[in-house]
Amino acid sequence: MKEQLRQAKQYFKSEAAYKKLFSAFRKKYESLGRIGGTVPIRDFSDTELEEIGKFFGLLGDQLRKKGTISLRAFEEQFQYTRFSSVTLKEVLDDYFGEKLISKKEQQQEKEAQRQKFFQNLKSQFPNLAFWLDYIVEQRREVRWIWQIADNDSKYFVKLAASLDKAISNLPKEAERLPLFSQRITSDPHAFDLQTDLGRMFIHVLTVHDTEQEVPTTTEEINLLLQQYHIYRDDLLNFVTCANLLAKTEDGVHPVWEAAIQSNTVQIVPLRELIKIISVYPANGNVVWVVENSGVCATLLDYKRDVPIVCTNGQFTLATLMLLDFLVDGGNELYYAGDLDPEGLGMAGRLLERYEGAVRLWHMDVEAYQKSKPVTELSAERLEKLNSIQNDRLVEIANEMRRIGKAGYQEALVDLMVADITNGVL
Numbered sequence: 001m002k003e004q005l006r007q008a009k010q011y012f013k014s015e016a017a018y019k020k021l022f023s024a025f026r027k028k029y030e031s032l033g034r035i036g037g038t039v040p041i042r043d044f045s046d047t048e049l050e051e052i053g054k055f056f057g058l059l060g061d062q063l064r065k066k067g068t069i070s071l072r073a074f075e076e077q078f079q080y081t082r083f084s085s086v087t088l089k090e091v092l093d094d095y096f097g098e099k100l101i102s103k104k105e106q107q108q109e110k111e112a113q114r115q116k117f118f119q120n121l122k123s124q125f126p127n128l129a130f131w132l133d134y135i136v137e138q139r140r141e142v143r144w145i146w147q148i149a150d151n152d153s154k155y156f157v158k159l160a161a162s163l164d165k166a167i168s169n170l171p172k173e174a175e176r177l178p179l180f181s182q183r184i185t186s187d188p189h190a191f192d193l194q195t196d197l198g199r200m201f202i203h204v205l206t207v208h209d210t211e212q213e214v215p216t217t218t219e220e221i222n223l224l225l226q227q228y229h230i231y232r233d234d235l236l237n238f239v240t241c242a243n244l245l246a247k248t249e250d251g252v253h254p255v256w257e258a259a260i261q262s263n264t265v266q267i268v269p270l271r272e273l274i275k276i277i278s279v280y281p282a283n284g285n286v287v288w289v290v291e292n293s294g295v296c297a298t299l300l301d302y303k304r305d306v307p308i309v310c311t312n313g314q315f316t317l318a319t320l321m322l323l324d325f326l327v328d329g330g331n332e333l334y335y336a337g338d339l340d341p342e343g344l345g346m347a348g349r350l351l352e353r354y355e356g357a358v359r360l361w362h363m364d365v366e367a368y369q370k371s372k373p374v375t376e377l378s379a380e381r382l383e384k385l386n387s388i389q390n391d392r393l394v395e396i397a398n399e400m401r402r403i404g405k406a407g408y409q410e411a412l413v414d415l416m417v418a419d420i421t422n423g424v425l
Contacts, residue, residue, distance in 0.1 A: 008083040009094045017048035022095055025071055025088070033102030035075055035088050038068035055081075114146075117153060124157075125164035132160075134207045145203070148196055159197050162190065163204050171229045174274050180230055193221065193232075219349075222317040231317070237270040239318040240293065240310040242300060246325075247278045263304045270318040279325035281307035287326050288361070288420060291337040291346065295409055295416065302417045311337075315346065320353075327357045336361040336416060339368045339407035341377065341384035344397055348390045360392060361419070362412045365399045370415070371407030373400075381406075 012018040024039035031037075041049065041064065050060035052069070056077060063069075075088035083091070093099050101109070118136055122129045135142050149156040166184045178188040185191075191198045205224055206212045215221045222232060231237075242265045246256040253276065259266050260282045281287055287307045290296050296310035309326075311319050323333065335350055335358055337343035343363075350358050382404065388397040400406075409416075 004083050005086050005090055005094050008086055008091050011083075012091065012095060015051050017044070017051040020044065020048065021052060021069065022092060025074075025092060026096065026100060028071060029089070029092065029100055030103050030106070033104060035071050038070045040068050042067070114149075117149070121157070121160055125160050127168045128160060128164040128204070131163070131167075131204045131207050142203070145200065148200075159200060162197055163200060166191075166201060167204055167208065174229050174231060177225065177230055177232045219315050219317070219320070223320065226317060226321075231270060231274070233270070237316050237318045238267050239273075239316060239322050240265065240267050240296065240312060241308065241322065242266065242296075243282045243305050243307045244279055244287070244309075244322075244326075245282050246276045248275055249277060265300065268318065268322070270316075270321070273318055273321045276325065278329055279322055280329045281326075281331060283307065285331045287331055287333055289323070289333050289335045289350075290409065290416075291343065292409060295336070295413055298413050299416060299420055303420050306420050311346075314342075315349070323350075323354065327354045331357075333358045334361040335359070336363060336409050336412075338409055339363065339371050339373065339396070339400070340375075341381050341388075341397075341400070341406075343409075344388050344393050344400070345384060348388055348393055351390050351392060362409070362415055363393075363396065365396050367412055367415075368396050368399055368403075368407050371409070371411040373403055373405035373407040375406040375408075377404050377406055 012022065021039070021044075028037050028039055029035065044052070044064075046060055046064075049063050053060045053063040055074075056063065071088060078084055078086060078088070089100070115136070118132050122132050125132075135145055139146060148159070162185050166180075169184060171180060175183075177191055181191040182188040185197075189195070191201050193199065193202065202221060202224065203214060205228060206214045209224070209227065212224065215224050222237070225232060242263075243260060244256065244266075245260060246253040256266070258264070283305065284307065287309060288299065289309045289311065290299070291311050291313065293310050293312055296308055299306060299308060309319070309322060326333065333350070333354060335347060337346050347360060347363055351360075377400070382401060385397045385401050388394060
């Protein structure tokens with residue numbers, strides 16, 4: 001049989017037409033997992049069909065009229081040739097130099113290799129075992145991680161080694177991300193969030209904290225890293241405030257105290273907030289929180305000693321740390337943001353984060369109407385209103401959806417000035 005198989009391979013390799021035919025046979029076998037079915041011949045040239053036709057004892061035109069070639073018929077034709085003792089499967093295996101298996105078998109084999117690969121990783125990097133187990137169990141949620149492993153297993157092992165070292169050497173006190181990265185990998189940019197390693201590190205930390213959901217926004221990522229004493233930027237990450245006092249382990253912070261005495265607005269970077277243990281209003285227990293710097297400045301023009309925080313748009317980690325201090329100290333926040341989908345989303349996050357400690361300030365249907373909305377909202381921005389679930393925001397979200405326009409807090413600044421100057425709460 002070996003001699004016949006050798007002769008069959010030699011014969012079919014000698015004619016180019018069989019390269020195309022056997023490639024089609026291979027695909028059919030991999031699809032079915034057996035010798036069966038047919039392959040179309042519409043893409044074969046007349047010359048190729050003439051050559052293949054000789055095997056069947058047919059002219060090329062006769063073969064073309066059939067439209068297809070049956071794998072079973074091709075195998076049966078062997079009994080009329082000197083290859084009568086071999087099967088088509090044996091010929092195909094020998095022709096391609098490997099044992100052909102079905103796609104199902106290929107998938108099963110690939111899966112077995114994957115399982116073995118991850119088991120080996122768990123043995124090699126035991127501190128990362130919790131995460132590797134999660135990847136195997138929650139495969140649909142982490143397809144992007146599987147793709148990295150499938151594309152280049154050696155590269156994935158290298159990433160896993162860095163992650164294992166990182167999770168085993170998390171900082172005990174504040175450390176900047178580039179310096180943490182340098183300490184772990186000797187590359188200050190290795191854990192940058194746009195890299196594979198950076199994205200995977202965020203995922204490892206998320207899985208490590210079983211109550212977390214995978215963060216998708218800059219704010220959420222910064223908060224996650226903060227839980228592990230890692231900070232991405234402690235200078236450009238800042239919050240603007242006025243008429244607030246802060247304490248450190250040594251007592252009232254002298255800079256904050258001096259700012260009160262001189263009616264100075266502070267721009268406080270995250271770097272300085274890390275040293276603080278508490279923050280509180282210089283007077284009363286109410287802090288006014290506004291989104292826009294122009295509104296904040298105007299309110300301070302009318303009442304220089306008003307305790308106020310300006311978020312300057314989306315919340316930074318510094319902003320949230322400051323608000324955390326204020327709420328932890330039993331103070332009440334009055335929040336005013338823009339009357340657009342993004343503004344409502346920010347208000348919703350504050351209401352959720354500081355449940356019971358936040359009052360909305362001119363962020364209702366009446367305020368929206370008074371702002372005289374004129375800026376058209378795109379369909380994409382209106383879509384964001386679907387995520388507004390808080391009962392205190394649903395009504396204004398529905399009105400905004402109906403009107404289809406954005407309002408801004410600058411239009412309500414006179415009302416806000418009256419509130420803080422008259423002490424209306």
